[in-house]
Amino acid sequence: MTTDTETDVFEEHRPVLMGVAYRMLGRVADAEDVVQEAWLRWSGAERADVREPRAYLVRITTRLAIDRLRQVKARNEAYVGPWLPEPYLTDFEDTVPDAAERAVLADSVSLAVMVVLESLSPLERAVFVLREAFGYPYADIAAMLDRGEAAVRQLAGRARKHVDERRPRYEVDxxxxxxxxxxxxxxxxxxxxxxxxxxxxxxxxxxxxxxxxxxxxxxxxxxxxxxxxxxxxxxxxxxxxxxxxxxxxxxxxxxxxxxxxxxxxxxxxxxxxxxxxxxxxxxxxxxxxxxxxx
Structure with missing residues (x-):
């Protein structure tokens, strides 16, 4: 049985989990489904195996999002007309007090960047989101994805180069x-x-x-x-x-x-x-x- 404390812990990290899932998938409904599945995994997890709840939850959410992204890509191939990510309500000033961090989060969820992310592989997209938007160290990302750190660094470099080459120029003022x-x-x-x-x-x-x-x-x-x-x-x-x-x-x-x-x-x-x-x-x-x- 999940306790009130465990529920509170999950709710504390829900905005981050939703942020990761949306950046991975580009659809609010898909992101919500992934976060709900992460909750089910969390509620059934052995607490002795969870040393850092945030890291555990982000790892589970990222892996679920990678699996869902592979399904979504097949669905989008049959989409009629141009595809855009679903509009995503954001208000970083309420949840992120640091102005520099708000700017990074806003850039990583902008339509210009989200459209470019669609052309990355699921693993490249996961590494880019975790590194560029949320600032996770390469070692942590490697552990989340069960990959070597050198491989993660290569994925990050390839993804960053791809995004930088294709993202339109725009002002954030x-x-x-x-x-x-x-x-x-x-x-x-x-x-x-x-x-x-x-x-x-x-x-x-x-x-x-x-x-x-x-x-x-x-x-x-x-x-x-x-x-x-x-x-x-x-x-x-x-x-x-x-x-x-x-x-x-x-x-x-x-x-x-x-x-x-x-x-x-x-x-x-x-x-x-x-x-x-x-x-x-x-x-x-x-x-x-x-x-x-x-």
Whole structure:
């Protein structure tokens, strides 16, 4: 039987476990399933075998996430249209007092990085998440994954090089991102093509994720003109009884669009040198369920 103390220990570490699982899987529901399975393993574990609860729980969660990731990758191969990670509610200021640590966590969960992580192998992704996001020593990661430390260092170097080469450039200044997001939302909502072109980088990319279940581009749009005209066309069609909310998702400002009180879409942007470099639109209703209760 699990005691109240053991439950408290698990709940204390739940945010870290959820953070690891989400960065590994990119879906809130999958991450929650993994954390729940970790709880079942924890509740049935022999306490004499658990010297450090946090290390034990992170090890179990990581291994479960690796197994789940292999299943998810097969599922994503049949996905309709571009794939984006599920929007993930974050508020690091409430749980992480150190500003530098908050910045690292925010970067590791950003859409730009999460999209790149999809191209890593499950082991590379696990090593990258544990090392770059949570700062685990190589020796600890090796123990968690049952690999030699030299092999883990090689995996880490390969993963870091891959991410650095492919991640888009963007600024993390929250004030600047909020300002440009608000201006972008106003211009897009008003069908103001000139206003949009003033905000969009010439080589801006728009990625829309609908999973074939809502209206969204089935390919990535490129160039300011193409992206701007698409957004103007969306504004002209309109959304019934629309309202918006600003949230912190994936470590940055995002816009939740509600239609008749229900989540319709999420807009997130990457900003660099005063221009919007990427626009991400999530419209797959399965990926908006976790935001319905907000």
């Amino acid at each position: 929250p004030v600047r991102r909020r300002e440009l997001t608000e201006r972008f939302l106003a211009a897009a909502g008003n069908g103001d093509l000139e206003g949009l072109l003033a905000l969009l980088a010439p080589d801006v990319r728009l990625v829309g994720d609908s999973g074939g279940k809502s209206r969204a581009p089935l390919r990535i749009l490129e160039s300011a003109d193409n992206v701007g005209r698409f957004l103007v066309g969306v504004a002209e069609k309109g959304v019934p009884d629309v309202s918006v909310r600003f949230l912190e998702l994936n470590g940055g400002i995002a816009v939740l669009v509600l239609s008749e009180g229900k989540p319709d879409s999420v807009f997130q942007v990457d900003v660099y040198e005063g221009r919007i470099q990427s626009v991400y639109i999530t419209r797959n209703p399965d990926k908006l369920r976790s935001l319905a209760a907000l």
